[in-house]
Amino acid sequence: MLHCQQELFSLDPDVHYLNCAYKAPLLKSAEEAAKKALIRDRNPFKIQGPDFFEDAKIIRQEFAKLIQTKEENIAIIPSTSYGLASVFKNLKCGPGKHAYCIENDFPSDYLTIKKWCSTQNAELRTLSFPKGIEGDLRESSQIIIDSLNSDTSVLLMSAIHWMTGENYDLKAIGNKCEELGIYFVVDGTQFVGAMPINVEENKIDALICAAYKWLMGPYSTGLAYFHPKLHNGEPIEESWINRKGSENFANLTDYNLEYAEGAGRFNMGQYSNFILLPMLKSGLLQINSWQPKNIQDYCFELGKPLFKCLEKLGIQFESEAKRAHHLFGIPLDESINLDILKNKMAEERLILSFRGNNLRVALHLFNNKEDINALIRVLEASKILD
Template sequence: MFLDHFRSALAQTVDQGVFFDNASMGPVIPAVTEAMCDCMRLRQSMPMKYYQYANEIFPACKTRLASLINASPEEIAFTENVAYGINCAAGSIPFSPGDNVIVCDREFSSNIYPWMVQEHQKGVHLRIIPAAISGLDTFQKLPSHHPDFFPGGGLTVALLERYADSRTRAVSLSSVEFCDGFSADLEAIGQWCRQRNIYLIVDCAQSLGVMPMDVKKYHIDFLAGLSSKWLLGPFSTGFLYVRKELLPTLFPPFAGADSVTMDVDSVQYRLEFKPDATRFETGLPNAPGIAGLNASLKFMEDLGFENIYRQAWEVSEWFIRALNELHLSVAPCTRQANTRSTIVTFKTKDSSSAYKYLRQHNIACSFRCGCIRTGIHGYNTLHEAAQVIAALENYLRKQE
């Protein structure tokens, strides 16, 4: 019943073919579109009621997000996207010249450029270190022209032990890396950072909605996310979690009428930031987007996130096994349950050609870092995975 209900709500997408591209962009249910339209219809009919509507929807959405990541609503700020959230974190941490920040060399650019800005503005050193896979570190040392080389991996505690020093002030990483689907051991990394009073910043764009997240358990200080991938929500709608104990020590990099305690219409200007995470909200957030995200979160809550996780994990596990049986080069992180995710990336002798073949046969996937990337969600099925394998078998036969 769970799977039937999920797929029925996404019929406009799943009836078009196999959608294995959730790591790029998730589909939306009609309720998301309706919620966004309702918001704009209200503004169209009576503009000032729009604020009354926002006062109801914003707290509801923050409560749902907080519940999903084991946080409190006052620790949540609405943002435009992940880059905005990472910039908030990078710009508000009290760095001193000579401090350093560690990231790995497989990060999506949204988690790189904000730190580069801090290099220019505050004299912070950005250490972009070579990624590795726990237990498979030597695999990543192969030269890029080697046939067994696979671009991927992520941060591990072993790497932090090797590259961190007494001036390391922050570690920033993705919960799941965008290219190969490497899943970081956030609990171990978080514990390592907390013991050393190092800020931990996490981009959860490639996991939240299809894999569990617990900011308390993982000792996360900042968590940046968006709605348009695994949360199946609108574009340009994201959020930032900030650990409440840190809030009094953080000076936001920018401010607006909604960042401060003063009334929005006051001309008694006083730069006194709000005590909660809304200090990172400069003005009225994207109300239609938040309405859509709230609708999507409610739908997924009703389905049960555990059901979503379980289905996506089962299908991706089967798919990994089937790809290996075809003797394709599959991302090394898939070899271990603790480093894999529901992003499954693989290569053929001519990955670009294979990718085009799959797209021509109504199989949605992505081409990333010279590899074919699939993103499997809780509405995807074993039958769909088998369809992709059958298409690959046909493709490989044609290449013989």
């Protein structure tokens, strides 16, 4: 198993940062790449033609490797909302159709599908999962599967729930979508990079990820997978660089109407960003060398004493099969004194986010037992015992 990778980051040693779901800390390798890129910018002539394309190519290759597909299916985007806008611009549905999203999904997802439904005159239905449901991860997934029918045009969902880490059976859901001809659009922002995924096996039509969390990239970068059936779609902008032959700078005004191959037409304008791409490349290379499966295994081991503590304190939590190991919510019911919790967190310099009624815990390879022990102390102090 991997050991703690703290030495690859420059996190403040006096804080317990359990919040990669908010933003990843900067890798030292990404910091070095950014410094080099900034210094190169002093002399713009050092940025040469191939620099517009080479890092982008490596990034598309590395991301393709991570999600188990081909480089040509990948586009570089600035945000989840941008990637979703590109996808939904190309989805159409007939009269009487409806689309599904998941209750309390991230606003960039909900707002995109809501707008799309209103322009398509389609009904938007929201899937929710009754609380206190017994059993394993099939249950929420089964609710999703049982809700889909031949009048469903699109299912948009996050690969795990962004507030609670609830885990879904993407493969079973993807199979059902394929069987019924439903577009399966997945937000992988809180999943990809930390958990293994195979987009083709899961029959995903589009996978959209912001890169500043589990992909260890800088803010304002993201990556998207477009299934070949979307490759003839229309992008949301008409950039010169997304055209065939754009490498030939001398001929740019021979306006080429043909888009770049595969998902290349969905790359954002100025995707070559000379500062951000070297940072994103460092993040992806690092993740592919760690491997998401090893990140899950590390987080699983690290989280064990925390779950023992939750059990001892009588705090409810999702069963092992229903939650991701890198991200999960601790539900904050009336048995937790919130004032004490917040004060103790500040005292311990413990950094986590509150999302809905949950204290959201995000673990990564830069975390260690000390971080978990700090969280345990905070929970023990704030639990009101009967």
